[in-house]
Amino acid sequence: MRLITHNMLQCHVKACPPGQSYPLQIRNAELEALDAEFNADFVRRLIPKLDWKVLRSTAFELGVAQLPEECPAEPTEDDLQMIHKVALQTRVKEAEMVCSGCGHVYPIKDGVPNMLLQDHEI
Amino acid sequence: MFRYLIIFAHFHMAFRLPELDSLAALEQVNLVYDKDAYSDDHPFFIVQLPSDEDARKLARRSILIKDVIRLYADEPTLERVLETARNTPDLIGPYANSSFRFDCRAFGSTVEHADQVARIEQFAFLPAGDVRLKNPDVIFFYMEDYGTLHTRGHLPPAEPFRCMFGVWVGSGDRQLVNKYDLKKRGYLGTTSMDAELSLVMANQALVRAGSFVLDPFVGTGSFLITCAHYGAFTMGADIDGRQIRGKGGKSIDSNAVQYNLTGRVLDTVVCDIAHHPWREGEIWDAIVCDPPYGVRAGARKLGKGPKSKVPPGPLVPVKPNGEQRYPQTVPYELDDVLVDLIAFAAEKLVPGGRLVYWLPTVTDEYTHADVPLHPRFRLVANSNQVFGTWCRRLITMEKLREGEQAEEVVAIKGEGEAQAPAHAKFREVYFAPGRGSQPSTPPSERA
Numbered sequence: 261m262r263l264i265t266h267n268m269l270q271c272h273v274k275a276c277p278p279g280q281s282y283p284l285q286i287r288n289a290e291l292e293a294l295d296a297e298f299n300a301d302f303v304r305r306l307i308p309k310l311d312w313k314v315l316r317s318t319a320f321e322l323g324v325a326q327l328p329e330e331c332p333a334e335p336t337e338d339d340l341q342m343i344h345k346v347a348l349q350t351r352v353k354e355a356e357m358v359c360s361g362c363g364h365v366y367p368i369k370d371g372v373p374n375m376l377l378q379d380h381e382i
Numbered sequence: 383m384f385r386y387l388i389i390f391a392h393f394h395m396a397f398r399l400p401e402l403d404s405l406a407a408l409e410q411v412n413l414v415y416d417k418d419a420y421s422d423d424h425p426f427f428i429v430q431l432p433s434d435e436d437a438r439k440l441a442r443r444s445i446l447i448k449d450v451i452r453l454y455a456d457e458p459t460l461e462r463v464l465e466t467a468r469n470t471p472d473l474i475g476p477y478a479n480s481s482f483r484f485d486c487r488a489f490g491s492t493v494e495h496a497d498q499v500a501r502i503e504q505f506a507f508l509p510a511g512d513v514r515l516k517n518p519d520v521i522f523f524y525m526e527d528y529g530t531l532h533t534r535g536h537l538p539p540a541e542p543f544r545c546m547f548g549v550w551v552g553s554g555d556r557q558l559v560n561k562y563d564l565k566k567r568g569y570l571g572t573t574s575m576d577a578e579l580s581l582v583m584a585n586q587a588l589v590r591a592g593s594f595v596l597d598p599f600v601g602t603g604s605f606l607i608t609c610a611h612y613g614a615f616t617m618g619a620d621i622d623g624r625q626i627r628g629k630g631g632k633s634i635d636s637n638a639v640q641y642n643l644t645g646r647v648l649d650t651v652v653c654d655i656a657h658h659p660w661r662e663g664e665i666w667d668a669i670v671c672d673p674p675y676g677v678r679a680g681a682r683k684l685g686k687g688p689k690s691k692v693p694p695g696p697l698v699p700v701k702p703n704g705e706q707r708y709p710q711t712v713p714y715e716l717d718d719v720l721v722d723l724i725a726f727a728a729e730k731l732v733p734g735g736r737l738v739y740w741l742p743t744v745t746d747e748y749t750h751a752d753v754p755l756h757p758r759f760r761l762v763a764n765s766n767q768v769f770g771t772w773c774r775r776l777i778t779m780e781k782l783r784e785g786e787q788a789e790e791v792v793a794i795k796g797e798g799e800a801q802a803p804a805h806a807k808f809r810e811v812y813f814a815p816g817r818g819s820q821p822s823t824p825p826s827e828r829a
Contacts, residue, residue, distance in 0.1 A: 265617065265649040270661040282661055297645035302592035302615055309665050348615075348648065366659075372626055375653035379685055382657045 271359035280361025289355035296348035395422035400763035438552035447554035480519035490528035491538035521550035569632040571602040587668035603634035610646040623652035685712035
């Protein structure tokens with residue numbers, strides 16, 4: 261799971277308290293660097309879709325990068341490269357994603373997050 | 383505007399015009415044609431385009447176009463073609479010093495080599511330079527149409543009933559069908575989608591470099607591969623994690639490696655579209671999928687079956703014996719899959735984004751009203767592929783931009799409909815005994 265995907269996933273347990281289901285905390289992470297094609301246009305269009313604060317805190321907690329407080333309003337090529345590196349080239353290989361609202365744990369195995377719930381949770 | 387002759391591949395007829403329209407939108411080409419002039423009976427279609435360059439752009443990504451010809455003559459006989467060509471100043475001037483080749487082809491019959499030469503020689507009045515078979519400056523193109531009698535057990539007629547002549551300007555990209563042929567793909571499942579239609583779907587979805595694409599029923603990832611081929615960044619999701627991870631080193635990831643697309647085939651997530659984990663927001667430019675309809679892969683969603691013996695209360699994801707506990711699933715009716723899919727797409731696509739998916743229907747019971755519509759979508763295309771008693775339709779929908787109105791708004795489920803749609807209980811009908819002869823086997827169900 262790359263950080264771009266983490267940025268878009270939330271806890272969807274029915275009983276999860278509203279407002280606390282996002283973001284999911286990554287615990288016991290094993291990271292790997294992966295290649296991804298750089299496409300400036302793609303990254304530019306990705307920026308408004310990202311939750312910047314979450315990308316920033318996740319990157320910081322995982323020790324990947326120190327992103328600026330605010331997303332650059334007019335990103336330079338270097339900014340785009342930096343976002344590309346954090347969001348597309350950082351992959352969580354093994355980890356647990358924990359919901360801070362309800363404590364549900366979503367495992368990540370072999371880079372694939374398992375977001376399925378048990379039937380009493382939906 | 384000039385007249386161009388499009389020569390399609392002569393199959394998947396129902397997909398040819400929709401693909402052409404999609405490519406015109408994708409390449410921003412001003413394409414003009416008379417829809418009534420189109421016929422599924424032959425591969426020829428005359429369109430108007432501003433320039434040769436536009437014609438090449440229109441064709442370059444096409445899976446269902448073979449060639450595009452700048453058309454100078456479209457006549458019932460060769461004699462008339464020759465007369466028209468003689469009176470076309472455009473042909474007389476510019477090619478006097480150009481190396482050239484002359485292609486002579488026929489549809490619905492075979493023209494022997496000697497007869498081809500005899501026809502070509504009659505064009506000797508055209509001023510042109512030296513013959514060069516490989517990479518000539520200009521390719522003259524003469525085509526005869528003998529109709530489709532031969533397909534119905536008759537001999538083709540002795541004489542063509544239509545003769546066309548022009549200058550070749552461009553080709554489609556049919557070699558991709560071979561490149562992505564499933565026979566050469568490392569990781570496959572029972573639900574992998576054939577390369578040709580997967581590629582057509584990427585065109586229908588207007589996928590281009592930098593597009594962001596999701597397949598929510600990813601299976602073995604056929605659509606991730608074809609969309610990534612065109613430069614899209616792709617993601618997949620599936621309720622079945624085993625397909626995503628694959629077996630013995632073969633997986634969606636290994637397919638991406640095989641085609642050198644790892645830089646664009648991003649993540650796959652195990653999740654259920656009925657209870658999905660994606661946060662709010664318009665994320666994807668296209669959603670391309672083949673929803674499970676339960677012939678080879680029974681569709682499931684999370685839920686508790688009526689005979690469930692699992693005790694209430696929280697369950698730990700690991701059983702006492704250390705095995706991982708998989709959540710229960712219940713059968714998922716196609717109708718419900720579609721409602722969930724379209725609602726999901728309405729939420730998650732960017733304005734102008736496209737949803738391209740397969741809808742299986744029972745052939746005799748289908749009516750156009752069966753295609754689910756949604757107030758936030760415009761129905762772009764509905765192409766039919768028949769397999770005897772059943773068929774599947776490739777549905778292309780475009781999410782409306784702000785201020786755009788759907789031409790027609792119909793509720794997607796239930797509301798006062800007297801009749802169940804032709805995909806309702808599709809699986810039961812498909813497997814019902816005595817429905818015609820043996821049902822034809824679906825080539826694939828799910829990508």
